[in-house]
Amino acid sequence: MSLSQLLLVTLLSSTTAWVAYSWICLFRNYIEARKVGVPIRVIPISHGNPFWMVVDRKILSLFKKLPFGNGNFTRYNWRGWEIEDRYRSHLEMGDVYVQVTPEKNWLYLCNPEALMDVFRRRSDFPRPLQIYEMLNIFGPNLATVEGYQWKQQRKIIATCFNEQNNEIVWSESVSLAHDMLHYWGSKESVKSLADDTRTFSLHVLSRAGFGKSYKFQGHDEKSTTNTETSYNESLKVVLDNCVLIMALGTNFLSKPWLPRRLRRVYQACISFQNYMTKVYEDEKRTFSDKRSTDSNLMTSLVRASHEESLTSESLTEKEIYGNVFVFNFAGHDTTAHTLTFAIMFLAANPTVQDWLFDELYHVLGDRQPNDWNYNTDFPRLKRCTAVLMETVRLYTPVPVAKWTEKHAQILKVGENTITIPPATMVIPSYAAIHTHPKYWGPDALAWRPSRWIKKSSISLNSFDEEIISLQRGVFIPWSEGERSCPGKKFSQVEFVAAIAGLFREWRVDPIQQRGETLESARARVLELIDKDSAQVLLLQMLHPERAPLIWRRRQ
Ligand code: HEM
Ligand SMILES: *[C@@H]1O[C@H](CO)[C@@H](O)[C@H](O)[C@H]1NC(C)=O
Numbered sequence: 023m024s025l026s027q028l029l030l031v032t033l034l035s036s037t038t039a040w041v042a043y044s045w046i047c048l049f050r051n052y053i054e055a056r057k058v059g060v061p062i063r064v065i066p067i068s069h070g071n072p073f074w075m076v077v078d079r080k081i082l083s084l085f086k087k088l089p090f091g092n093g094n095f096t097r098y099n100w101r102g103w104e105i106e107d108r109y110r111s112h113l114e115m116g117d118v119y120v121q122v123t124p125e126k127n128w129l130y131l132c133n134p135e136a137l138m139d140v141f142r143r144r145s146d147f148p149r150p151l152q153i154y155e156m157l158n159i160f161g162p163n164l165a166t167v168e169g170y171q172w173k174q175q176r177k178i179i180a181t182c183f184n185e186q187n188n189e190i191v192w193s194e195s196v197s198l199a200h201d202m203l204h205y206w207g208s209k210e211s212v213k214s215l216a217d218d219t220r221t222f223s224l225h226v227l228s229r230a231g232f233g234k235s236y237k238f239q240g241h242d243e244k245s246t247t248n249t250e251t252s253y254n255e256s257l258k259v260v261l262d263n264c265v266l267i268m269a270l271g272t273n274f275l276s277k278p279w280l281p282r283r284l285r286r287v288y289q290a291c292i293s294f295q296n297y298m299t300k301v302y303e304d305e306k307r308t309f310s311d312k313r314s315t316d317s318n319l320m321t322s323l324v325r326a327s328h329e330e331s332l333t334s335e336s337l338t339e340k341e342i343y344g345n346v347f348v349f350n351f352a353g354h355d356t357t358a359h360t361l362t363f364a365i366m367f368l369a370a371n372p373t374v375q376d377w378l379f380d381e382l383y384h385v386l387g388d389r390q391p392n393d394w395n396y397n398t399d400f401p402r403l404k405r406c407t408a409v410l411m412e413t414v415r416l417y418t419p420v421p422v423a424k425w426t427e428k429h430a431q432i433l434k435v436g437e438n439t440i441t442i443p444p445a446t447m448v449i450p451s452y453a454a455i456h457t458h459p460k461y462w463g464p465d466a467l468a469w470r471p472s473r474w475i476k477k478s479s480i481s482l483n484s485f486d487e488e489i490i491s492l493q494r495g496v497f498i499p500w501s502e503g504e505r506s507c508p509g510k511k512f513s514q515v516e517f518v519a520a521i522a523g524l525f526r527e528w529r530v531d532p533i534q535q536r537g538e539t540l541e542s543a544r545a546r547v548l549e550l551i552d553k554d555s556a557q558v559l560l561l562q563m564l565h566p567e568r569a570p571l572i573w574r575r576r577q
């Protein structure tokens with residue numbers, strides 16, 4: 023047998039073995055799923071399989087062209103199918119069903135009481151840590167630990183996200199939004215929305231996380247000099263390449279024979295680490311000198327873990343680095359992508375811009391942005407908050423997954439009580455519960471921020487409005503329970519400040535293509551949001567640059 027024949031035989035037999043093994047696992051999981059007694063759907067390949075994830079959408083779009091290509095395989099066998107599907111699967115199969123894959127069974131839940139129960143029973147339904155392990159690059163952190171270790175870290179970290187820090191977030195966001203608007207307003211056509219909102223959120227994080235304030239620089243204003251030494255530059259490289267770093271590991275990336283691009287990524291990791299070490303040492307010194315310091319997250323972490331060390335165990339230096347990285351990781355694209363979606367939606371909805379403007383004019387009047395006040399103005403900007411809520415309702419950035427780990431768990435779902443086997447993924451169907459007509463009415467799929475607002479019952483003043491109160495468990499973009507997002511308020515303050523800064527005096531429109539009315543340009547933007555959004559690491563617009571925008575000052 024020649025070498026190529028040998029290779030072919032090996033390839034064929036290992037593929038056959040893999041397929042056979044998959045089918046055995048699939049069958050075993052199917053038997054297990056049957057015991058739960060809820061509707062079942064079977065898909066032949068795990069949608070979380072890393073190799074499949076790279077090619078899933080391409081292969082399925084070929085499959086769809088085949089005559090029999092419109093089954094469950096093409097509809098559900100890809101990562102991110104939940105967003106396109108919205109509530110359809112739950113309409114067909116009820117509040118709970120199991121999707122069987124060769125690797126694991128995935129139980130999808132769309133019932134508010136059952137969801138809250140899962141969130142509250144943190145140790146019954148822990149986070150599947152294997153998915154998050156890759157976030158350990160700079161040290162163990164809140165997102166990558168469970169149990170006692172998590173509880174102890176969370177206690178310390180909760181004290182850092184405090185009102186003093188929110189005030190920093192507010193004033194930095196207002197000022198950066200002002201600069202960003204200045205840049206956008208000076209351009210005939212803004213194509214760099216996604217890039218600029220990332221810069222914006224990166225800079226908010228460097229101020230509120232490290233005490234480092236940077237001036238906003240638009241997409242075309244950035245210098246292209248290759249100084250990878252500054253913190254913001256290296257963090258940007260680290261975040262842009264985080265999947266790569268996590269996949270290959272920093273040890274591997276340090277190899278001198280790797281291509282230039284990869285070595286640059288490694289350099290960035292090193293300089294980010296050095297930067298954190300320097301700030302950490304500075305903070306420790308400032309702390310022991312008892313000089314009053316800023317309330318940025320790093321300072322508070324050092325302070326809190328020092329205070330904690332007098333009573334019980336505190337964070338180690340590595341844990342501090344790990345957490346600082348995770349704040350940056352968790353707080354960067356989440357708010358940037360959400361801002362991008364919101365601005366696109368606003369560009370398509372001029373009446374919502376006018377509605378926002380009425381509130382902004384009423385609350386902020388003619389005061390200059392640096393006079394806008396976190397304590398008195400932020401809580402009154404209900405309509406700005408509603409724009410955030412409505413955007414994360416439809417485009418929830420962070421997918422949450424729980425699982426049963428080693429033990430079977432009993433869960434009440436509506437009238438039924440089910441037993442969920444060990445090692446089952448338990449998935450809050452946020453894309454479904456956020457749009458189910460039962461909770462959101464017939465126009466659930468429309469982006470309509472005013473659904474969040476009601477007139478205050480106690481006042482006659484036309485601007486005394488409130489955010490509606492909802493049943494717990496029907497709106498879960500920041501998750502719920504003890505393990506919910508500690509940066510929730512941070513992101514709300516950041517977002518509202520940005521929207522206020524952008525829309526107080528300006529408005530935004532899509533640029534019309536040749537022969538197109540403004541109306542149809544707006545319809546095109548809505549179409550782009552709908553068709554062009556997908557889950558990369560988070561849910562995001564893939565090509566917002568395809569709908570350039572223009573900013574104009576209000577008359
Ligand atoms: C629109 C903005 C944001 C959304 C929708 C969001 C959503 C979430 C969700 C759903 C989780 C839980 C993930 C899970 O259980 O698997 C989470 C966790 C977390 N978020 Fe956020 N987040 C946002 C912004 C931020 C910001 C700005 C920060 C920090 C500055 C932050 C820091 C964190 C951290 C540290 C965790 C891990 C908490 C833990 O495991 O105990 N997030 N976030
Ligand atoms: C395909 O999905 C539907 C619901 O969407 C379900 O009722 C049916 O059982 C599934 N079929 C298979 C073979 O999984």
Ligand SMILES: *[C@@H]1O[C@H](CO)[C@@H](O)[C@H](O)[C@H]1NC(C)=O
Pocket residue numbers: 221236237239244245252254255258
């Ligand atoms: C980082 O900051 C420096 C100096 O303030 C600036 O020149 C550079 O463009 C910034 N880089 C990014 C990615 O924002």
